[in-house]
Amino acid sequence: MRERMAAVLAAVVLGATACGGGDDAAASSASDDGGGLTGTLTVFAAASLTDVFTDLGQRLERANPDLTVQFNFAGSSALATQLTQGAPADVFASANGAQMDVVTDAGLADGDPTVFTANVLQIAVPAGNPAGVTGLADLGREELTVAVCAPEVPCGAAAEDVFTAAGVTPRPDTQEEDVRAALTKVELGEVDAALVYATDVVAAGDAVEGIAVPEAEDAVNDYLLCTLAAAPDPEAARAFVDLVLSEEGQQALEAAGFRAP
Amino acid sequence: MRRPRTPAPLLVPATLAVAFLVLPLAGLLIRTPWSQLGALLTAPGVGQALRLSLVSATLATAVSVVLGVPLAWVLARSRARGRAVLRALVTVPLVLPPVVGGVALFLVLGRQGIVGSWLAATTGITIPFTTAAVVIAETFVAMPFLVISVEGALRAADARFEDAAATLGADRWTTFRRVTLPLVAPGVAAGAVLCWARALGEFGATITFAGNFPGTTQTMPLAVYLALQRDPQAAIVLSLVLLLVSVATLLLLRDRWLGRGAAA
Numbered sequence: 362m363r364e365r366m367a368a369v370l371a372a373v374v375l376g377a378t379a380c381g382g383g384d385d386a387a388a389s390s391a392s393d394d395g396g397g398l399t400g401t402l403t404v405f406a407a408a409s410l411t412d413v414f415t416d417l418g419q420r421l422e423r424a425n426p427d428l429t430v431q432f433n434f435a436g437s438s439a440l441a442t443q444l445t446q447g448a449p450a451d452v453f454a455s456a457n458g459a460q461m462d463v464v465t466d467a468g469l470a471d472g473d474p475t476v477f478t479a480n481v482l483q484i485a486v487p488a489g490n491p492a493g494v495t496g497l498a499d500l501g502r503e504e505l506t507v508a509v510c511a512p513e514v515p516c517g518a519a520a521e522d523v524f525t526a527a528g529v530t531p532r533p534d535t536q537e538e539d540v541r542a543a544l545t546k547v548e549l550g551e552v553d554a555a556l557v558y559a560t561d562v563v564a565a566g567d568a569v570e571g572i573a574v575p576e577a578e579d580a581v582n583d584y585l586l587c588t589l590a591a592a593p594d595p596e597a598a599r600a601f602v603d604l605v606l607s608e609e610g611q612q613a614l615e616a617a618g619f620r621a622p
Numbered sequence: 623m624r625r626p627r628t629p630a631p632l633l634v635p636a637t638l639a640v641a642f643l644v645l646p647l648a649g650l651l652i653r654t655p656w657s658q659l660g661a662l663l664t665a666p667g668v669g670q671a672l673r674l675s676l677v678s679a680t681l682a683t684a685v686s687v688v689l690g691v692p693l694a695w696v697l698a699r700s701r702a703r704g705r706a707v708l709r710a711l712v713t714v715p716l717v718l719p720p721v722v723g724g725v726a727l728f729l730v731l732g733r734q735g736i737v738g739s740w741l742a743a744t745t746g747i748t749i750p751f752t753t754a755a756v757v758i759a760e761t762f763v764a765m766p767f768l769v770i771s772v773e774g775a776l777r778a779a780d781a782r783f784e785d786a787a788a789t790l791g792a793d794r795w796t797t798f799r800r801v802t803l804p805l806v807a808p809g810v811a812a813g814a815v816l817c818w819a820r821a822l823g824e825f826g827a828t829i830t831f832a833g834n835f836p837g838t839t840q841t842m843p844l845a846v847y848l849a850l851q852r853d854p855q856a857a858i859v860l861s862l863v864l865l866l867v868s869v870a871t872l873l874l875l876r877d878r879w880l881g882r883g884a885a886a
Contacts, residue, residue: 438851506733506751511834513851534751535833536840538847542830549725550734551750 398425402597403449405433405440407456407584408541409480409560413617414454417604421597428597436539437461437515444469444589451598454586454605456480457515461585471595474587477605478619480558481581482516482523484572485547485565492553497523497574500531500554508543508555511536516543519580520556527576531556544569558582563618583622647865654862655855662859667836671845672863676871678753678841679821682760686768686817691810694772695798709773713766720763724830727759731831755832756839760821767820768813775809776802815872822868 402421406414411434418430433440433450437460444453445467453470454477455461461474486494492505500507509531510517517536524531534552537543543555548568562571586605588598604610611621628636655662662668696702697709715723731738733748742748749755783805787797803810825843832839834848842864850857 436851442850442854506748508833511848511851513848533835535835538829538834538844538851545725545830546833549728549732551728551732 398594398597398600399427400594400597401429401431402451402594402601403431403433404452404454404601405435405444405448405450406452406454406586407437407440408434408539409456409558410434410454410584412564413613413619414605416613417601417610420609421601421604425597425600430597430601438463449591449593450589451592451594452586452588452601454584456584457518457582458585459518460515461587464589465587469589469591470587471590471592471598472587474585475602475606476583476622477586478584478611478614479581479622480560480584480619482519482556482574482577483559483562484574485544485555485557485562485569486553486572487547487550488568488570490570490572491550494554494572496572497527497529497576500524500533500556501529503532505532505553506551507531507533508535508537508546508552509533510540510543510556511538514539515582516540516556516558519577519582522580523556523574523577526579529576558618559620560618581620584619650858650861650865654858658855659859662856663863665856667840667845668860668863670837671840671842671860672867674753674756674837674840675822675842675864676867678756678760679764679818679824681757682764682821683768683814683818685757685761686765686821687810687814690765690768690813690817691772691803694769694776694813695802697769698773698776712769715763716766716770720824720826720828721830723762724759724827727755727762727827727831731755731758750831751833751835751839753832753838756828756841759827759831760824763824763827764817764821768810768817771813771816772806772809775806775813778809779805815875819868819872822864 398421402418404414404418411432414432414434418432422428422430433443433448435443437455437457440453441455441460441463444450444464453461453464455464455474461470464470465474484494484497484500486492492499494500494505499505500509509520512518512521516539520531535546537546537555540557540561543552544557544561544565546552547555547557548565556574559571562569586602588595588602592598605614615621693712697705697712702708718726728735728738728750730736731741731749733739733742733750738749749758779802783801784797787801788794792800823843824841825847828839828841829844829847834840834844840848842860846857846860846864849860
């Protein structure tokens with residue numbers, strides 16, 4: 362939240378200086394579109410993209426002083442529902458194919474969606490790993506308090522695949538409604554381990570340690586994005602998608618724990 | 623004496639209020655996939671979630687009555703200083719986003735919490751992710767509704783009956799039991815109903831503090847939320863079940879238990 366405030370603030374300040382100072386703000390970005398975009402760009406994006414996309418949005422705003430980028434970060438399925446119910450947006454970025462399908466099946470996408478990054482599951486444990494978790498098999502230990510995502514949400518569906526592939530029967534104490542809720546419980550030290558995305562472990566900083574899960578390599582989660590047919594600002598939408606797919610965008614994603622598709 | 627007709631300036635906003643409150647419900651009914659109703663209702667876990675919801679909401683209401691009625695008396699009758707502050711404090715759960723309430727419960731009753739860590743160390747009991755945690759979360763969110771209702775009833779009750787009882791030699795406990803409590807019984811009943819309804823619909827604090835696990839902590843609102851992620855139709859049916867069961871329960875109680883007080 363604070364980052365978003367900062368993003369807005371930065372946009373306002375940069376916008377103000379750019380009005381008087383000419384083109385130095387536009388020149389500072391490697392990915393500008395000539396700096397001529399205007400209006401408001403609305404991006405609906407999976408919650409796991411919050412940090413990276415906020416950052417990329419700021420870069421686009423710096424390159425285009427008259428452009429405002431606003432985000433709606435939430436679970437992909439909630440976003441897909443909002444879109445099919447008529448919420449106005451320019452870009453949709455989904456954390457899995459199923460929710461992108463909901464939007465494309467409704468005829469809302471402009472062209473075919475693009476796979477732009479991927480995420481892989483990791484075990485998150487509280488700092489210091491008090492329960493001594495070493496791998497996926499520990500999530501089947503009765504005496505540990507374990508959180509996984511509910512099978513209804515994308516991270517839970519991915520977790521089921523990983524457990525099945527590994528032949529491990531998990532013994533979760535709770536099936537969380539989304540991946541951040543699972544992570545919060547690790548941060549609070551209320552669970553010994555949770556199966557979350559690698560990016561969540563990076564975002565949580567020092568409060569959480571990640572343990573790689575080799576078995577998860579077969580269940581890599583692809584992220585898709587598309588511009589929307591009814592986009593109020595199609596030019597800006599295209600520019601944002603290009604930025605995400607550019608070298609610059611891909612580097613930002615990798616720094617946040619995502620991996621190349 | 624005939625009841626007066628509703629004045630026109632009241633009738634229009636009252637009609638709007640009814641439309642505003644009832645239309646979403648109508649939407650739910652219109653969109654219900656009646657043909658799939660049977661299959662969705664008998665899906666595994668529905669009965670389990672419903673039973674858990676009813677049991678935990680009822681327990682939460684019982685705890686709220688036992689603790690909340692005395693608290694309401696303190697707020698309404700005692701002359702202790704700082705009552706205004708106390709009232710503001712105990713009604714905080716009304717304005718607190720329930721998810722924040724859930725995190726707050728972790729900080730106190732979680733296994734790393736102030737009380738919870740001590741409890742875990744001395745008895746080995748941990749509260750989160752248990753049915754007890756569901757009841758605690760629901761009580762935390764719902765009890766203020768009961769307290770506010772009962773306090774209002776106590777303030778509205780004629781204190782002269784209590785004075786008379788005192789003059790006739792009844793001690794304060796007897797006065798409370800034999801005079802005050804019967805006097806405010808309709809208020810307690812109304813508060814309990816509000817409290818139960820709020821507990822039954824509780825989502826945020828429950829999913830945060832108690833987590834979500836079928837059979838242990840997955841109440842109907844949690845089941846509805848998760849169904850919404852996969853199959854909105856199923857979510858509508860589940861909502862409808864919760865709605866019908868709660869309305870039926872309230873109607874039954876109104877006849878049997880609330881008696882004239884609530885029907886008047």
